[in-house]
Amino acid sequence: MADTSPLALAKELLAILDRDEGRLKRIDRFIQGRHDDPYMPPQADDEYKLLAKRAVSNWMPLLIGTPAQALYVDGFRPGATDTSGLPQDSSSKSPAWSHWRRSRMNARQAAIYRGALGFGHSFVLTEKTKKGVISKGLSAMKTAALYEDPANDDDPYAALTITAKPKGDARGKARLFDARHEYAVTFKSASDLDSVRVVGKKLHGSAECPVTRFAAQVDLEGRTLGVVEPMIPLQNRINQTIFDLLVAQTYTSHEVRYATGMAPPLQVEYLDEDGNITSDPALAVDARPKLGPDGNPLPAKINHNARRFLFAEDPDVRFGSLPAGPITPLIESVDMSIRHWAAISQTPPHHMLGQIANLSAEALDAAEISLSRKIAEFRSLFGESWERVFRIAAEMEGDTTAQDDYSGEVQWRDMESRSLAQSADALGKLAEQLGIPKRGLWKRVPGITQSEYEDWEELAEDEDSVAQLANALKRATPPTSSAPASADREAVAA
Structure with a gap:
C-alpha cells in the first residue's frame, strides 16, 4: 500500500516539481520572448549574432492573450434551493459572489487563465483568512497536485505549493494540503528529498483538498497541455526564416560594385632619420609599406560612396557590379509560416497578418468560428473548476446548502463585437x-x-x-x- 503520510506526500510532490521544472521553464522562456537561437555558421561574427537577436518575433503572447481576453466570469447562478424550496439569491449580495468580490477575482481571474493556457494548468487555493474566505491563483511552476485518477478527478487528495525557494543557507518553504489538514514543509532543494521536513499542522476547514486545478486540456493519461508548447517548433521556424531574411537583406539585397586588374593602395608608415617609425610626415625622411602580422603589406581603406567616382590609369582595369539577390521568396515563406501558425493554433489569420480590408461580416464570422469553438471549450473546462471553488468556499463559510450545489454555473461575459x-x-x-x-x-x-x-x-x-x-x-x-x-x-x- 502506498505511503500517504504528509512527509511522503511532500517528497512526491516536490519530486514532480523538480521533474517538470525544465519543461515549464522552457515554456516560460518562450512566453517571455527568450527563444532558441536560429542556426548560424560556427564562425559567425557579432553582426550575425545581432541579427539573430533581432530575428525573434514573439507570437506566444498573442497565442495566449487572444482566447484569454474572451474569458471573463461575470456572475454565478446557484442551482440549489434553500429550506423553503426557493432558489438561492444569485446577486452580488449572495455568499458566493461576496466571496468572489472579496477575493478581487474580477481583476485576478485573467492571470489564472493565462497561466493555464501557457503551461497547461494553473491552480486556485481557497482558504480562511482574517478578512473571510478568499481564493487566489497559484503558478504551475510552484504548485503540484496528486489525483487518484488525474484524467477524471476534480478533487486532488494532496497538493503542495512553494512559498519561498531555498537561498543560501535558508531552507525553502512550502504549504502542503490534504483532505483535512494543512502542513508546513521545509526543504533544502527540490531534488534533495532527504532534506524535506514537515514542521506544522492545522485544519484548513474543508472536507476536500482546497486546491483546484484549472486545466486548458487534459488527456485520458492525465497529462495537461497548453497552447504554447505545441507551437514552439513553428515559432522556431518563423524565427529562422526571419533571420535568413535579415541576413539576405543585409548582405545580398544591395548591388555590389567591383574592380578587376587594379591593385589596391597600401598603408604606409614613415621613418625618421634614425630609422624609427614616426606619426609626423614632416619629420619623415623615408617611407615603406606597412606590414601585417603575416608579413604581407596591408591595403589601405578606400573611402567610396555614391558621390565619388572610381577611375584607374591602367587601361586593363575593369569596373562592374553584381546584382542584388531577391528577398521576395523569403517574405513569402514568412507569410506561409504565419498562415500555418494560424491554422494549427485556431487563431484567425487577420489577427496575425492584419489583413482585414474588404472582408464582409460573414467572412469575418467564418474566420473566427474556429477561435470561438476553442474559447467555448475553455469556458466549459474552467467553468467546472470555478464551480468547485464556489463549493469549497461555501463549505468553509458554513453554507451547507451551497457546498453540495453541483448544478450551479458561472456566467461568462459575452465578448463578441x-x-x-x-x-x-x-x-x-x-x-x-x-x-x-x-x-x-x-x-x-x-x-x-x-x-x-x-x-x-x-x-x-x-x-x-x-x-x-x-x-x-x-x-x-x-x-x-x-x-x-x-x-x-x-x-x-x-
Missing part, C-alpha cells in the same frame, strides 16, 4: 416572437455587469410594487354615483 442596436433588435424579437420573458434576456445585453443587472431588478421590483399599490387603491375606491347630478340638471330644466 456587436452593436447595441443589433443586440436590442435581436433580444426584442426573441421576446415578442418566441415569448421568452423579458427579464430572462437582461443578462444577454452586451456589456452589462452583475451590479447593473441587480440595479435593474431592484428598479423593476419597485415599479411592480408601485403598480400593484395603484391597482389596489383603484380597486378599494368606490366609483362616484352620477344619479344626483342628473336629477339636479332635470330640476333646473323644469
Whole structure:
C-alpha cells in the first residue's frame, strides 16, 4: 500500500516539481520572448549574432492573450434551493459572489487563465483568512497536485505549493494540503528529498483538498497541455526564416560594385632619420609599406560612396557590379509560416497578418468560428473548476446548502463585437416572437455587469410594487354615483 503520510506526500510532490521544472521553464522562456537561437555558421561574427537577436518575433503572447481576453466570469447562478424550496439569491449580495468580490477575482481571474493556457494548468487555493474566505491563483511552476485518477478527478487528495525557494543557507518553504489538514514543509532543494521536513499542522476547514486545478486540456493519461508548447517548433521556424531574411537583406539585397586588374593602395608608415617609425610626415625622411602580422603589406581603406567616382590609369582595369539577390521568396515563406501558425493554433489569420480590408461580416464570422469553438471549450473546462471553488468556499463559510450545489454555473461575459442596436433588435424579437420573458434576456445585453443587472431588478421590483399599490387603491375606491347630478340638471330644466 502506498505511503500517504504528509512527509511522503511532500517528497512526491516536490519530486514532480523538480521533474517538470525544465519543461515549464522552457515554456516560460518562450512566453517571455527568450527563444532558441536560429542556426548560424560556427564562425559567425557579432553582426550575425545581432541579427539573430533581432530575428525573434514573439507570437506566444498573442497565442495566449487572444482566447484569454474572451474569458471573463461575470456572475454565478446557484442551482440549489434553500429550506423553503426557493432558489438561492444569485446577486452580488449572495455568499458566493461576496466571496468572489472579496477575493478581487474580477481583476485576478485573467492571470489564472493565462497561466493555464501557457503551461497547461494553473491552480486556485481557497482558504480562511482574517478578512473571510478568499481564493487566489497559484503558478504551475510552484504548485503540484496528486489525483487518484488525474484524467477524471476534480478533487486532488494532496497538493503542495512553494512559498519561498531555498537561498543560501535558508531552507525553502512550502504549504502542503490534504483532505483535512494543512502542513508546513521545509526543504533544502527540490531534488534533495532527504532534506524535506514537515514542521506544522492545522485544519484548513474543508472536507476536500482546497486546491483546484484549472486545466486548458487534459488527456485520458492525465497529462495537461497548453497552447504554447505545441507551437514552439513553428515559432522556431518563423524565427529562422526571419533571420535568413535579415541576413539576405543585409548582405545580398544591395548591388555590389567591383574592380578587376587594379591593385589596391597600401598603408604606409614613415621613418625618421634614425630609422624609427614616426606619426609626423614632416619629420619623415623615408617611407615603406606597412606590414601585417603575416608579413604581407596591408591595403589601405578606400573611402567610396555614391558621390565619388572610381577611375584607374591602367587601361586593363575593369569596373562592374553584381546584382542584388531577391528577398521576395523569403517574405513569402514568412507569410506561409504565419498562415500555418494560424491554422494549427485556431487563431484567425487577420489577427496575425492584419489583413482585414474588404472582408464582409460573414467572412469575418467564418474566420473566427474556429477561435470561438476553442474559447467555448475553455469556458466549459474552467467553468467546472470555478464551480468547485464556489463549493469549497461555501463549505468553509458554513453554507451547507451551497457546498453540495453541483448544478450551479458561472456566467461568462459575452465578448463578441456587436452593436447595441443589433443586440436590442435581436433580444426584442426573441421576446415578442418566441415569448421568452423579458427579464430572462437582461443578462444577454452586451456589456452589462452583475451590479447593473441587480440595479435593474431592484428598479423593476419597485415599479411592480408601485403598480400593484395603484391597482389596489383603484380597486378599494368606490366609483362616484352620477344619479344626483342628473336629477339636479332635470330640476333646473323644469
